[in-house]
Amino acid sequence: MKIAIASGKGGTGKTTVAVNLAAVIQGSCLIDCDVEEPNAALYLNPKIEEINKVELPVPRLKEDGCSYCGLCARLCAFGAISVLPGSAAGKGTLLVFDHLCKSCGVCMGLCPERALKEELRAIGTVETGNSCYGTFARGQLDIGEVAAPALIRVLKQKAIYAPVTIIDAPPGTSCAMINTINGVDLCVLVTEPTPFGLNDLKLAVEAVRKASIPFCVVINRSMGDDEIIEQYCRAEGAEIAAKIPFNMEMARRSSEGGLLCATGTVFRDYFTHLAEKVQKT
Amino acid sequence: MKVCITAQDNNENAQVDPRFGRCAFFAFYDTDSGDYQFFQNEAAFADGGAGTKAGNFIAGKGVRVLMTGHLGPNAETVVNAAGIRLITVNSGAVKDVVDREKAGFK
Numbered sequence: 001m002k003i004a005i006a007s008g009k010g011g012t013g014k015t016t017v018a019v020n021l022a023a024v025i026q027g028s029c030l031i032d033c034d035v036e037e038p039n040a041a042l043y044l045n046p047k048i049e050e051i052n053k054v055e056l057p058v059p060r061l062k063e064d065g066c067s068y069c070g071l072c073a074r075l076c077a078f079g080a081i082s083v084l085p086g087s088a089a090g091k092g093t094l095l096v097f098d099h100l101c102k103s104c105g106v107c108m109g110l111c112p113e114r115a116l117k118e119e120l121r122a123i124g125t126v127e128t129g130n131s132c133y134g135t136f137a138r139g140q141l142d143i144g145e146v147a148a149p150a151l152i153r154v155l156k157q158k159a160i161y162a163p164v165t166i167i168d169a170p171p172g173t174s175c176a177m178i179n180t181i182n183g184v185d186l187c188v189l190v191t192e193p194t195p196f197g198l199n200d201l202k203l204a205v206e207a208v209r210k211a212s213i214p215f216c217v218v219i220n221r222s223m224g225d226d227e228i229i230e231q232y233c234r235a236e237g238a239e240i241a242a243k244i245p246f247n248m249e250m251a252r253r254s255s256e257g258g259l260l261c262a263t264g265t266v267f268r269d270y271f272t273h274l275a276e277k278v279q280k281t
Numbered sequence: 282m283k284v285c286i287t288a289q290d291n292n293e294n295a296q297v298d299p300r301f302g303r304c305a306f307f308a309f310y311d312t313d314s315g316d317y318q319f320f321q322n323e324a325a326f327a328d329g330g331a332g333t334k335a336g337n338f339i340a341g342k343g344v345r346v347l348m349t350g351h352l353g354p355n356a357e358t359v360v361n362a363a364g365i366r367l368i369t370v371n372s373g374a375v376k377d378v379v380d381r382e383k384a385g386f387k
Binding site for chain 2: 070073074076078079080081082083084093095097100
Protein backbone atom coordinates (compact mmCIF):
# COMPACT_ATOMS: atom_id res chain seq x y z
CA MET A 1 0.00 0.00 0.00
CA LYS A 2 1.32 3.42 -1.00
CA ILE A 3 0.18 6.44 1.00
CA ALA A 4 1.14 9.96 -0.03
CA ILE A 5 1.20 12.68 2.60
CA ALA A 6 0.34 15.86 0.73
CA SER A 7 -1.12 19.32 1.29
CA GLY A 8 -1.78 22.35 -0.75
CA LYS A 9 -0.18 24.71 1.72
CA GLY A 10 3.44 24.44 2.72
CA GLY A 11 4.36 24.12 6.38
CA THR A 12 1.20 22.34 7.51
CA GLY A 13 3.10 19.34 8.86
CA LYS A 14 3.40 16.87 5.96
CA THR A 15 6.85 15.71 7.02
CA THR A 16 5.83 15.50 10.69
CA VAL A 17 2.91 13.24 9.79
CA ALA A 18 4.95 11.24 7.24
CA VAL A 19 7.94 10.43 9.47
CA ASN A 20 5.82 9.62 12.50
CA LEU A 21 3.54 7.35 10.46
CA ALA A 22 6.58 5.60 8.98
CA ALA A 23 8.00 5.17 12.48
CA VAL A 24 4.87 3.61 14.01
CA ILE A 25 4.38 1.18 11.10
CA GLN A 26 6.88 -1.68 11.50
CA GLY A 27 9.03 -2.33 8.45
CA SER A 28 7.62 0.55 6.44
CA CYS A 29 9.26 2.43 3.59
CA LEU A 30 9.55 6.21 3.54
CA ILE A 31 10.15 8.08 0.30
CA ASP A 32 10.93 11.78 0.61
CA CYS A 33 9.65 13.27 -2.65
CA ASP A 34 10.06 16.86 -1.46
CA VAL A 35 13.18 16.98 -3.62
CA GLU A 36 13.69 20.73 -3.37
CA GLU A 37 14.07 20.52 0.40
CA PRO A 38 14.09 16.89 1.59
CA ASN A 39 14.18 16.85 5.39
CA ALA A 40 12.61 13.55 6.48
CA ALA A 41 16.13 12.19 7.04
CA LEU A 42 16.58 14.64 9.92
CA TYR A 43 13.95 12.69 11.85
CA LEU A 44 14.57 9.12 10.69
CA ASN A 45 18.40 9.23 10.58
CA PRO A 46 18.70 6.67 7.81
CA LYS A 47 21.97 5.08 6.77
CA ILE A 48 22.33 5.92 3.07
CA GLU A 49 23.72 2.93 1.20
CA GLU A 50 23.47 3.97 -2.41
CA ILE A 51 23.66 7.34 -4.16
CA ASN A 52 22.67 7.55 -7.81
CA LYS A 53 23.17 10.56 -10.01
CA VAL A 54 20.07 11.49 -12.03
CA GLU A 55 20.69 12.81 -15.52
CA LEU A 56 18.39 14.08 -18.24
CA PRO A 57 19.10 14.11 -21.97
CA VAL A 58 19.24 17.57 -23.55
CA PRO A 59 19.91 18.41 -27.21
CA ARG A 60 23.31 19.58 -28.44
CA LEU A 61 24.42 20.57 -31.90
CA LYS A 62 26.69 18.10 -33.70
CA GLU A 63 29.82 19.59 -35.20
CA ASP A 64 28.17 20.08 -38.53
CA GLY A 65 25.03 19.33 -40.45
CA CYS A 66 22.71 22.02 -39.08
CA SER A 67 21.06 24.11 -41.79
CA TYR A 68 19.55 26.49 -39.21
CA CYS A 69 16.11 25.83 -40.67
CA GLY A 70 14.57 26.46 -37.24
CA LEU A 71 12.21 23.46 -37.29
CA CYS A 72 13.36 22.28 -33.84
CA ALA A 73 12.69 25.72 -32.30
CA ARG A 74 9.19 25.83 -33.84
CA LEU A 75 8.42 22.29 -32.66
CA CYS A 76 9.67 22.76 -29.10
CA ALA A 77 6.58 23.21 -26.92
CA PHE A 78 8.70 24.56 -24.08
CA GLY A 79 10.58 27.35 -25.87
CA ALA A 80 13.87 25.62 -25.03
CA ILE A 81 15.55 26.19 -28.41
CA SER A 82 16.26 29.33 -30.41
CA VAL A 83 17.60 29.20 -33.94
CA LEU A 84 18.89 32.37 -35.51
CA PRO A 85 19.41 31.95 -39.23
CA GLY A 86 22.81 32.65 -40.71
CA SER A 87 23.54 35.55 -42.99
CA ALA A 88 26.03 36.17 -45.77
CA ALA A 89 28.40 37.23 -43.00
CA GLY A 90 28.40 33.93 -41.14
CA LYS A 91 26.81 30.77 -39.77
CA GLY A 92 23.57 30.77 -37.86
CA THR A 93 23.23 30.25 -34.12
CA LEU A 94 21.41 27.54 -32.21
CA LEU A 95 20.77 28.16 -28.52
CA VAL A 96 19.53 25.53 -26.06
CA PHE A 97 17.97 26.63 -22.76
CA ASP A 98 18.63 23.56 -20.62
CA HIS A 99 16.31 24.57 -17.78
CA LEU A 100 13.35 24.87 -20.12
CA CYS A 101 14.00 21.47 -21.77
CA LYS A 102 11.69 18.63 -20.69
CA SER A 103 13.74 15.97 -22.53
CA CYS A 104 10.85 14.99 -24.79
CA GLY A 105 13.23 14.28 -27.68
CA VAL A 106 11.07 15.87 -30.41
CA CYS A 107 13.87 18.15 -31.63
CA MET A 108 16.38 15.32 -31.97
CA GLY A 109 13.90 12.89 -33.48
CA LEU A 110 12.49 15.22 -36.12
CA CYS A 111 15.59 17.18 -37.21
CA PRO A 112 15.68 16.71 -41.01
CA GLU A 113 19.50 16.96 -40.98
CA ARG A 114 19.95 14.72 -37.90
CA ALA A 115 22.16 17.53 -36.62
CA LEU A 116 21.25 17.24 -32.92
CA LYS A 117 22.75 14.77 -30.48
CA GLU A 118 21.86 13.89 -26.93
CA GLU A 119 23.95 15.02 -23.97
CA LEU A 120 23.28 13.95 -20.40
CA ARG A 121 22.93 16.71 -17.83
CA ALA A 122 22.95 15.99 -14.08
CA ILE A 123 19.95 17.43 -12.19
CA GLY A 124 20.28 15.78 -8.78
CA THR A 125 20.64 12.55 -6.86
CA VAL A 126 18.50 9.70 -5.58
CA GLU A 127 19.64 8.11 -2.32
CA THR A 128 18.44 4.83 -0.84
CA GLY A 129 19.14 3.20 2.48
CA ASN A 130 17.65 1.99 5.74
CA SER A 131 16.54 3.55 8.98
CA CYS A 132 15.68 1.60 12.12
CA TYR A 133 12.02 1.84 11.02
CA GLY A 134 12.39 0.42 7.51
CA THR A 135 13.66 1.32 4.07
CA PHE A 136 14.29 4.92 3.08
CA ALA A 137 14.71 6.82 -0.17
CA ARG A 138 15.02 10.47 -1.01
CA GLY A 139 15.67 12.68 -3.97
CA GLN A 140 17.76 15.84 -3.91
CA LEU A 141 17.49 18.32 -6.73
CA ASP A 142 20.74 20.18 -7.40
CA ILE A 143 20.67 23.85 -6.42
CA GLY A 144 19.28 25.97 -9.25
CA GLU A 145 17.64 23.04 -11.04
CA VAL A 146 13.91 23.01 -11.76
CA ALA A 147 13.18 19.51 -13.07
CA ALA A 148 11.60 18.20 -9.84
CA PRO A 149 9.02 15.99 -11.64
CA ALA A 150 11.72 14.12 -13.58
CA LEU A 151 13.76 13.50 -10.42
CA ILE A 152 10.65 12.35 -8.53
CA ARG A 153 9.82 9.81 -11.26
CA VAL A 154 13.33 8.29 -11.00
CA LEU A 155 13.14 8.32 -7.18
CA LYS A 156 9.85 6.40 -7.24
CA GLN A 157 11.43 3.79 -9.53
CA LYS A 158 14.56 3.33 -7.41
CA ALA A 159 12.89 3.17 -3.98
CA ILE A 160 12.66 -0.21 -2.26
CA TYR A 161 8.98 -0.48 -1.38
CA ALA A 162 7.58 -2.15 1.74
CA PRO A 163 4.08 -3.52 2.45
CA VAL A 164 3.28 0.02 3.61
CA THR A 165 5.10 2.87 1.88
CA ILE A 166 4.73 6.44 3.09
CA ILE A 167 5.52 9.12 0.54
CA ASP A 168 6.26 12.65 1.74
CA ALA A 169 5.00 14.91 -1.06
CA PRO A 170 6.18 18.41 -1.97
CA PRO A 171 3.75 21.24 -1.14
CA GLY A 172 1.42 22.73 -3.70
CA THR A 173 -0.58 21.14 -6.48
CA SER A 174 1.84 21.57 -9.38
CA CYS A 175 3.67 18.97 -11.48
CA ALA A 176 5.96 17.86 -8.62
CA MET A 177 2.99 17.02 -6.38
CA ILE A 178 1.04 15.36 -9.21
CA ASN A 179 4.04 13.17 -10.12
CA THR A 180 4.38 12.22 -6.45
CA ILE A 181 0.76 11.15 -5.92
CA ASN A 182 0.49 9.39 -9.28
CA GLY A 183 -0.13 5.69 -8.58
CA VAL A 184 -0.65 5.87 -4.81
CA ASP A 185 -3.58 4.16 -3.07
CA LEU A 186 -4.41 6.98 -0.69
CA CYS A 187 -3.61 10.64 -0.13
CA VAL A 188 -3.51 12.04 3.38
CA LEU A 189 -4.03 15.79 3.05
CA VAL A 190 -2.53 17.66 5.98
CA THR A 191 -4.03 21.06 6.67
CA GLU A 192 -4.32 23.63 9.45
CA PRO A 193 -7.44 25.43 10.72
CA THR A 194 -6.70 28.78 9.06
CA PRO A 195 -8.11 30.50 5.96
CA PHE A 196 -4.82 29.75 4.13
CA GLY A 197 -5.03 26.12 5.19
CA LEU A 198 -8.60 25.87 3.90
CA ASN A 199 -7.89 27.64 0.61
CA ASP A 200 -5.01 25.33 -0.24
CA LEU A 201 -6.81 22.23 1.04
CA LYS A 202 -9.54 22.94 -1.51
CA LEU A 203 -6.91 23.04 -4.28
CA ALA A 204 -5.39 19.77 -3.05
CA VAL A 205 -8.80 18.07 -2.88
CA GLU A 206 -9.52 19.19 -6.44
CA ALA A 207 -6.17 17.76 -7.59
CA VAL A 208 -6.55 14.34 -5.91
CA ARG A 209 -10.13 14.03 -7.18
CA LYS A 210 -8.97 14.70 -10.73
CA ALA A 211 -6.39 11.96 -10.22
CA SER A 212 -9.17 9.66 -8.85
CA ILE A 213 -7.19 8.96 -5.67
CA PRO A 214 -9.07 8.33 -2.39
CA PHE A 215 -8.11 10.81 0.32
CA CYS A 216 -8.62 11.78 3.93
CA VAL A 217 -7.79 14.94 5.85
CA VAL A 218 -5.55 15.48 8.89
CA ILE A 219 -5.97 18.74 10.80
CA ASN A 220 -2.65 19.75 12.32
CA ARG A 221 -2.19 22.52 14.92
CA SER A 222 -5.77 22.07 16.05
CA MET A 223 -6.70 24.62 18.71
CA GLY A 224 -10.07 23.13 19.55
CA ASP A 225 -12.18 25.09 17.10
CA ASP A 226 -11.55 23.64 13.64
CA GLU A 227 -14.95 24.59 12.25
CA ILE A 228 -13.39 26.29 9.23
CA ILE A 229 -12.02 22.93 8.01
CA GLU A 230 -14.78 20.73 9.45
CA GLN A 231 -17.52 22.65 7.68
CA TYR A 232 -15.75 22.22 4.35
CA CYS A 233 -15.11 18.51 4.95
CA ARG A 234 -18.77 17.92 5.85
CA ALA A 235 -19.92 19.65 2.69
CA GLU A 236 -17.46 17.66 0.58
CA GLY A 237 -17.99 14.33 2.31
CA ALA A 238 -14.30 14.22 3.20
CA GLU A 239 -13.19 12.16 6.20
CA ILE A 240 -11.11 13.83 8.91
CA ALA A 241 -8.81 10.99 9.89
CA ALA A 242 -6.96 12.76 12.72
CA LYS A 243 -6.56 15.98 14.61
CA ILE A 244 -3.15 16.82 15.99
CA PRO A 245 -3.22 19.54 18.64
CA PHE A 246 -1.20 22.73 18.63
CA ASN A 247 1.14 21.88 21.45
CA MET A 248 4.32 23.58 22.64
CA GLU A 249 5.99 20.32 23.66
CA MET A 250 5.36 18.79 20.24
CA ALA A 251 6.72 21.88 18.49
CA ARG A 252 9.86 21.75 20.62
CA ARG A 253 10.38 18.04 19.97
CA SER A 254 9.97 18.51 16.25
CA SER A 255 12.34 21.44 16.02
CA GLU A 256 14.97 19.34 17.79
CA GLY A 257 14.61 16.69 15.09
CA GLY A 258 12.79 14.31 17.39
CA LEU A 259 9.97 11.96 16.51
CA LEU A 260 6.72 12.80 18.30
CA CYS A 261 5.74 9.14 18.45
CA ALA A 262 8.88 8.46 20.50
CA THR A 263 8.07 11.21 22.99
CA GLY A 264 5.22 9.67 24.96
CA THR A 265 2.10 7.56 24.68
CA VAL A 266 -0.21 10.53 24.20
CA PHE A 267 1.68 11.77 21.17
CA ARG A 268 2.30 8.25 19.91
CA ASP A 269 -1.44 7.51 19.96
CA TYR A 270 -2.20 10.21 17.39
CA PHE A 271 -0.06 8.38 14.89
CA THR A 272 -0.88 4.77 15.78
CA HIS A 273 -4.59 5.61 15.41
CA LEU A 274 -3.95 7.38 12.13
CA ALA A 275 -1.83 4.43 10.93
CA GLU A 276 -4.67 2.00 11.71
CA LYS A 277 -7.17 4.21 9.93
CA VAL A 278 -5.20 4.74 6.76
CA GLN A 279 -4.29 1.06 6.44
CA LYS A 280 -7.98 0.16 6.64
CA THR A 281 -8.92 2.59 3.87
CA MET B 282 14.17 48.48 -41.09
CA LYS B 283 11.74 46.77 -38.74
CA VAL B 284 11.15 48.05 -35.18
CA CYS B 285 9.12 45.99 -32.69
CA ILE B 286 7.17 47.65 -29.88
CA THR B 287 5.37 45.49 -27.31
CA ALA B 288 1.77 46.72 -27.10
CA GLN B 289 -1.35 46.15 -25.03
CA ASP B 290 -3.66 46.30 -28.06
CA ASN B 291 -3.48 45.98 -31.84
CA ASN B 292 -3.40 49.62 -32.93
CA GLU B 293 -0.84 52.43 -32.85
CA ASN B 294 -2.72 54.32 -30.12
CA ALA B 295 -2.41 51.34 -27.77
CA GLN B 296 -0.28 51.64 -24.66
CA VAL B 297 3.15 50.05 -24.60
CA ASP B 298 3.11 46.67 -22.82
CA PRO B 299 6.08 46.76 -20.43
CA ARG B 300 6.37 42.94 -20.53
CA PHE B 301 8.17 41.29 -23.41
CA GLY B 302 7.52 37.53 -23.35
CA ARG B 303 3.95 37.91 -22.16
CA CYS B 304 2.93 41.12 -23.93
CA ALA B 305 -0.47 41.07 -25.65
CA PHE B 306 0.64 42.26 -29.12
CA PHE B 307 3.77 42.98 -31.10
CA ALA B 308 3.58 46.22 -33.09
CA PHE B 309 5.98 46.22 -36.05
CA TYR B 310 6.93 49.65 -37.35
CA ASP B 311 8.57 49.88 -40.75
CA THR B 312 11.00 52.82 -40.79
CA ASP B 313 10.96 53.00 -44.61
CA SER B 314 7.20 53.12 -45.18
CA GLY B 315 6.10 54.39 -41.77
CA ASP B 316 3.49 51.59 -41.67
CA TYR B 317 2.44 49.52 -38.66
CA GLN B 318 1.65 45.82 -38.55
CA PHE B 319 0.26 44.01 -35.50
CA PHE B 320 0.67 40.40 -34.39
CA GLN B 321 -0.94 38.71 -31.43
CA ASN B 322 1.71 37.24 -29.13
CA GLU B 323 1.01 33.52 -29.12
CA ALA B 324 3.49 33.01 -26.29
CA ALA B 325 1.50 35.30 -23.95
CA PHE B 326 -0.23 32.38 -22.23
CA ALA B 327 2.50 29.75 -22.61
CA ASP B 328 3.17 27.56 -19.56
CA GLY B 329 6.86 28.24 -19.89
CA GLY B 330 9.45 29.55 -22.28
CA ALA B 331 7.36 32.62 -23.19
CA GLY B 332 10.49 34.79 -23.37
CA THR B 333 12.37 32.53 -25.77
CA LYS B 334 9.27 31.93 -27.90
CA ALA B 335 8.64 35.67 -28.21
CA GLY B 336 12.35 36.21 -28.94
CA ASN B 337 12.25 33.52 -31.66
CA PHE B 338 9.20 35.18 -33.19
CA ILE B 339 10.64 38.69 -33.51
CA ALA B 340 14.07 37.40 -34.57
CA GLY B 341 12.36 35.30 -37.27
CA LYS B 342 10.55 38.40 -38.51
CA GLY B 343 13.84 40.24 -38.97
CA VAL B 344 13.32 42.86 -36.27
CA ARG B 345 16.39 45.09 -35.71
CA VAL B 346 15.23 47.30 -32.82
CA LEU B 347 13.05 46.22 -29.89
CA MET B 348 11.19 48.69 -27.67
CA THR B 349 9.86 47.12 -24.48
CA GLY B 350 9.99 47.45 -20.71
CA HIS B 351 11.61 44.35 -19.34
CA LEU B 352 13.36 41.32 -20.80
CA GLY B 353 13.82 38.13 -18.79
CA PRO B 354 17.25 36.43 -18.88
CA ASN B 355 16.29 33.85 -21.56
CA ALA B 356 14.64 36.42 -23.82
CA GLU B 357 17.64 38.69 -23.37
CA THR B 358 19.96 35.90 -24.55
CA VAL B 359 17.91 35.38 -27.72
CA VAL B 360 17.57 39.11 -28.44
CA ASN B 361 21.30 39.69 -27.93
CA ALA B 362 22.30 36.69 -30.05
CA ALA B 363 20.05 37.98 -32.84
CA GLY B 364 21.82 41.37 -32.65
CA ILE B 365 18.58 43.21 -31.94
CA ARG B 366 19.10 46.60 -30.32
CA LEU B 367 17.04 47.27 -27.21
CA ILE B 368 15.38 50.56 -26.29
CA THR B 369 13.70 50.47 -22.89
CA VAL B 370 10.24 52.05 -22.76
CA ASN B 371 7.78 51.40 -19.97
CA SER B 372 4.76 53.49 -20.87
CA GLY B 373 3.17 55.73 -23.49
CA ALA B 374 1.22 55.15 -26.69
CA VAL B 375 2.96 53.10 -29.38
CA LYS B 376 3.00 55.92 -31.95
CA ASP B 377 4.22 58.46 -29.37
CA VAL B 378 7.20 56.36 -28.28
CA VAL B 379 8.04 55.66 -31.93
CA ASP B 380 7.92 59.39 -32.76
CA ARG B 381 10.07 60.17 -29.75
CA GLU B 382 12.77 57.58 -30.54
CA LYS B 383 12.63 57.74 -34.35
CA ALA B 384 15.88 59.65 -34.71
CA GLY B 385 17.77 56.85 -33.02
CA PHE B 386 16.47 54.00 -35.20
CA LYS B 387 19.12 54.28 -37.91
